[in-house]
Amino acid sequence: MDGSARNSKVVVQENENDRRFLAPTKDTITKDNIKDSLSSPSPKADPCPHQAIVEIYHEILPELPAVKIWTDKRKALLRSRWKEDSDRQSLDWWRTFFTDNVKTSDFLTGKKSEWKADLEWILKPTNFVKVLEGRYKNNGKPEEKSKLSVLMQAY
Numbered sequence: 001m002d003g004s005a006r007n008s009k010v011v012v013q014e015n016e017n018d019r020r021f022l023a024p025t026k027d028t029i030t031k032d033n034i035k036d037s038l039s040s041p042s043p044k045a046d047p048c049p050h051q052a053i054v055e056i057y058h059e060i061l062p063e064l065p066a067v068k069i070w071t072d073k074r075k076a077l078l079r080s081r082w083k084e085d086s087d088r089q090s091l092d093w094w095r096t097f098f099t100d101n102v103k104t105s106d107f108l109t110g111k112k113s114e115w116k117a118d119l120e121w122i123l124k125p126t127n128f129v130k131v132l133e134g135r136y137k138n139n140g141k142p143e144e145k146s147k148l149s150v151l152m153q154a155y
Contacts, residue, residue: 048082050075053094057119060098063109065118077123097132105136 054067067074082088088097102108102122108131110116121127130136 046075046079047089048079049091050078052091053078053082054119056091056095057098060095060103061109064102064116067119074120074123077120080125081123081128101131101134101136104138105131106138107136 050070054070057064058066087093102117106112108117108122117127122131
């Protein structure tokens with residue numbers, strides 16, 4: 001038996017109906033590659049720039065509650081909104097979103113009541129859609145209608 005066969009690792013794949021031994025793959029974890037997998041970023045690493053988006057939120061919306069703890073739930077919410085639309089995979093998109101859709105809303109920024117939106121609330125799927133649709137704009141109309149009324153007033 002040569003040295004390479006003796007040092008091979010075998011991966012067991014199990015499910016209810018199937019138990020089989022598979023040959024080692026590039027993803028097989030051994031004592032030789034475990035250090036590399038912990039120290040270098042995985043190719044499947046989260047592409048969503050959580051910290052940068054939270055920093056933009058804090059910069060544009062200092063009047064809203066600050067994010068102090070970035071929980072797994074919050075990570076998942078932001079990651080989902082990021083992945084839903086390729087347009088959202090840009091820090092400029094998030095800067096514009098916070099500026100045009102949240103900052104300009106008296107309701108979301110607490111100018112109409114004691115309540116203020118926080119980042120977690122904004123990122124929840126149903127709330128996010130409503131913010132994008134302009135439901136919390138000061139005139140209460142979706143963004144498309146408010147743009148139309150602005151155009152009509154210009155004439």
